[in-house]
Amino acid sequence: MPAARIGPNSIIQTVAVLREVFTPDELRTLLTGETASYLSHLPHEMIPEVQFHELVDLLTAQLGVERAGEILYRSGELTADYVRANRIPAPIRTVLALLPAPISLRVFLPAISKHAWTFAGSGAFHFSIGRTPLVSIGKSVNRDTSKIAAVLCRYYCGAFTQLLRRVVSSRISLREVACQARSGSACVYQIVM
Numbered sequence: 001m002p003a004a005r006i007g008p009n010s011i012i013q014t015v016a017v018l019r020e021v022f023t024p025d026e027l028r029t030l031l032t033g034e035t036a037s038y039l040s041h042l043p044h045e046m047i048p049e050v051q052f053h054e055l056v057d058l059l060t061a062q063l064g065v066e067r068a069g070e071i072l073y074r075s076g077e078l079t080a081d082y083v084r085a086n087r088i089p090a091p092i093r094t095v096l097a098l099l100p101a102p103i104s105l106r107v108f109l110p111a112i113s114k115h116a117w118t119f120a121g122s123g124a125f126h127f128s129i130g131r132t133p134l135v136s137i138g139k140s141v142n143r144d145t146s147k148i149a150a151v152l153c154r155y156y157c158g159a160f161t162q163l164l165r166r167v168v169s170s171r172i173s174l175r176e177v178a179c180q181a182r183s184g185s186a187c188v189y190q191i192v193m
């Protein structure tokens with residue numbers, strides 16, 4: 001099986017948030033090993049998913065789940081802003097913003113599923129657009145991510161929340177109904193409008 005890949009924004013935006021939160025000296029202490037290279041050189045192409053997971057591993061070990069989770073949530077938001085600006089044509093964004101939210105969601109979720117790997121990596125993305133709309137991301141198929149599942153969950157939640165708020169309706173919020181970090185096979189978020 002080829003190594004699973006993920007968009008470079010997973011690392012680019014996480015490092016951007018770290019630069020907002022920490023001084024350059026603190027960052028040189030925090031980012032050790034392979035991750036130290038991100039201070040001088042960020043990826044621009046798709047990367048092996050394991051590189052993102054190793055960065056999350058490091059942050060979780062150094063900062064704890066809660067603080068690492070806050071950083072990854074913000075990174076997810078910034079990743080969503082990138083996806084919105086670069087993967088959704090402006091005329092489509094305009095139409096989606098004008099439609100009633102439930103209809104906009106019906107159009108948007110199938111479209112975004114093509115780009116979900118950008119932030120989901122090898123975790124399978126699913127959605128449901130019924131009376132109770134849902135999005136979910138399954139576990140990485142390549143690697144045991146149980147130690148960082150709670151932090152990855154914050155990244156997914158930040159990305160989906162921001163994307164749906166910016167594209168579909170600013171009133172949307174997500175309610176997590178199952179989580180990889182709590183013995184679920186996927187993080188499942190109910191879309192509340």
Ligand SMILES: [Zn+2]
Binds near residue numbers: 149153179186187188
């Ligand atoms: Zn979760």
